[in-house]
Amino acid sequence: MTEDLESGGDAAISSHEANSGDVEETVNDLSFRAVDPVNVHVKDLNVDIDVSPSGLSAFTAAFRRKKSTREPEVKAILKGVSAYMPSGSLTAIIGSSGSGKTSVLNTLSKRIAVGRLRTTGDITYNGSSQLSSIRSAYVMQQDVLLPTLTVRETLRYAAELRLPPPTSTEERETVVQNVILELSLKEWCVNV
Structure with missing residues (x-):
């Protein structure tokens, strides 16, 4: 079970296949440090979007100009x-x-x-252009947290939504407790 974590295996999925002693050991070993290191290298990244009219509005615009050909209007989102x-390392953007x-x-x-x-x-991740070659996560800035919930209740809510169905209530609570400790949120939680 520990090998699954160290090799990037999914502990939550593989844990339900083991006996309860192994599950407890795996959940107790949960750590953000249990992933392989990743070097990210970005070189001359450009992102452009075609903002010219499309569909019916493009047909109408072309009819008004009496031209059927049009040059695409491109806007640079990222340049160089x-x-x-x-x-x-810690990188701030x-x-x-x-x-x-x-x-x-x-x-x-690769969300676009x-x-x-x-x-x-x-864009390379440990020398590979494939994002799937590494274990990664990205939390969108619009991640909505309910302001009426405590830190512990928010983590329980996330655990209920994201951990697979065979995960027991006790296992979910252990994951929540470990996240609280790992992120040093103990002072923000009551009865920790």
Whole structure:
């Protein structure tokens, strides 16, 4: 079971296949440090979007101009972004509103999949261009937390939604407790 965690296996899925002693051991070994280090290298990243009219509005515009051909109107979202983020480092992406911070994160995490979007440049994760070659997670900035819940209740709520159905209530509570301790949230929780 510990080998599953160290090799990037999914502890929550594999834990329901083991006996209860192994499950408790796996849940107690939960740590954010149990993943392989990742070096991210970004070189000359450009993201452009075609903002020219499409569909009926494009036909109407072409009819008014009496031309059937049109040059696409392209807007640069990101231009010439390069960065190196070595494993074990903390990287802050700082900029004013609309400067492209979220666009960089969405591009790095391969969350942008629009037909009118064109991405050029190189992004490598430990030397591979495939994001699936590493274990990663990205929490969107619009992640909504209910303001009426405590820290512990929020984590319980997330555990109920995200852990697979065979996970028992006791296992969920152990995961919540370990996350609280790992993130040093003990002072924010009552009865820890």
